[in-house]
Amino acid sequence: MYNGGKIIAGLIIFLGLVAYPFYSNMGRSIEKANPSLDTPIINQLEKKECVRPKEIMRTEHMKVLDEWRDAVVREGMRGTMLLGGRIYEKSLQNGCMVCHSNKAQFCGECHGYAGVKPYCWDCHFVKEEGLL
Amino acid sequence: MSIDRRKFLKIAGLTGIGLGLSAADLLVKNAADASVASHAGSRAATRLGLVIDVNKFRSDADYQGIIDACHSIHNVPTLIPEKNNPKNEVKWIWNDTYNHTFPDQVNDYHPEGLLKKPFPLLCNHCDNPPCVRVCPTKATFKRSDGIVAQDPHRCIGCRFCMAGCPYGSRSFNWVDPRPYIKKLDTNYPTRTMGVVEKCTLCVERLARGLEPACVEASNGAIVFGNLSDPESDVRKILNVKFTIRRKPSLGTLPSVFYVMGGDNHVG
């Protein structure tokens, strides 16, 4: 092979770099994400229900937030929702995070497991936590 | 490859229909957005605006009161201008002199009181806003009630709106604003670096039936209302007092009016 030595050496280095994410995690056990609902507000609720059913929220909460965002900011439609006697605003900060105030143990659990960093927290925050 | 006339016409026709349909689709999709983006026109049922009477501001504290009211509830960062160079400053409402507010309306013989009097400046929520015209993503858009709104989620930070605004009403987050927020208001988000922001006419307060914060804090010096409603408070003042707007010759149709009149008029 012409230049065989360089080619084989290059291939080995390439495979080493590309396969790094796989073999560096070998043998590590990663726990499944376990989001916690242990917050003062949720503990007080009689019926533990969200503005959408749990299964839908799990897969589509980002769509819900996106729809709310356009409805509130772009169309000015801030309609509140009545659920189990509580009024919920169409708002991440003044809605979702009022109940789910344990951001790191709730949102952060699945986001960390999936390795995603949504940019919501660049602007929004949990009232009790402030800007940390 | 040769092609006969019939085949050519068939292909051209299908292409034309296909292009036409996709263009129509795009236009229809944009029509909803476009109606918000274009100017509402003074015949709109609602055109929110402000009338500011600077003679009703008695002290520096009055001015600071309205600025603090706005900036505190909206988490506007306080970026101290370095060495008098207002480089990274973010402000939604602020003061400046008559000469700086109305640079096209100065003469050498103004009353000294006028020259020393601060004027509050903010976004004029123009009826024909150039900032909305130039925004490439419709991140800034005109609502049907006349407010020129800002969608910080969509803003790409190109700052074309800042170039387009003839009034210098807009600020950009050159740095992360969070370390510079004096006292966090937990009911409102912050912004992130890289987006433009400006006065929103307190849309979140309007939705709760409240007046904009600066209006409430002004103790009657700033009046808020619907310019299209002849019975509104703003129209009542405009009917009797002489008012001017900033740079009217540019055709932007600002919705913020400044009462002129000197010291003897009765408020």
Next chain:
Amino acid sequence: MLDKALCGSKRYWTLVMILAGLAGAGTLAYIYQFQNGLGVTGMSRDVSWGFYISQFTFLVGVAASAVMIVIPYYLHDYKKFGKIVILGEFLAVASVTMCMLFIFVDMGQPMRILNVLLYPSPNSILFWDAMVLNGYLVLNIVIGWTTLHAEKKQTPPPGWVKPLIYLSIPWAISIHTVTAFLYAGIPGRHFWLTAIMAARFLASAFAAGPALLIILAMIVRKYTKFDVGKEAIQSIGKIVAYAMCANVFFILLEVFTAFYSGIPGHMHAFEYLFAGIEGHNKLVPLMWISAIFAIISLIMLIPPGIRNKESNLVKACILVFVSLWIDKGFGLVIGGFIPNHFGTVTEYWPTLIETIITLGVWAIGFLTLTILYKVAISVREELGTAKSEY
């Protein structure tokens, strides 16, 4: 054909490595800017566009200047431009690439750039600018590559290239007309609110671009066997001369309107740029250098006796390029923001990080240019067609 860029002399690789190094430095500086915000630049609330946008504005003109070679050659069969057309098209590719990179590094939220496509806003000139720049890039890559490839295969280029070439002519005019419209339609900025803005862009483009092309052609002739031909260079020299005359004339027209009318809004920007306002005069030396270079270049370009000597021509082209770079790069964009809407002055000067990022983008552009030129030159050297017969 890209493999031709992988074999080269030591000089070629040195150039590539230097440019790559600068590009790398620019990338590191950009990462710093991305993490810390655009506050690391010299831009401010008053001067909200600076070096990046002004470089983009200048380079859009250089990109469009390929049309000055394409029109004579393809539309009027001016055979003397036969060898230099590919250099013009590849210069357009490199310039448009730099334009788009400058826009990218200027954005506050670059990760959201697709919003321009997801939420098309035909009312915004920036939207149209994005469309025409991308279109022009694709057009020139396809045209340049296809014609060069056909030349390599020693066959005529495929028929579908011709309509694309014809399309590229109005498209080139469109890219800097649209860019001029970014400025010329803004109601509050009197320095920019002039109908002649697009015409000025055209004139300065057709002077700066071909001037750079002459310089590049002469560098290529010195270091490779590729010679575009004496007559091609002379013809382009005439184009530069006429375009620079038009450009200087248009600027003097602006000066007349501003100062004869006496309207403060029109005069102030010129006063700031050429005399300073209230002690703020950072740009004054630069603007006068630009003016003096422009005059000297005209003295060297207009008389044929001086222009016909290539050593004079190349010096005049350097003066033209630098003068117009200052005019667009500092004068036009920054002058539009000063004085601000309140009549006060906030000055602007690029910071170190901003300068490194700018140099990095220029390096990427010149790296692209080097690689593309290497391919074109190598193809022709191997075919033995590297020398023009004119």
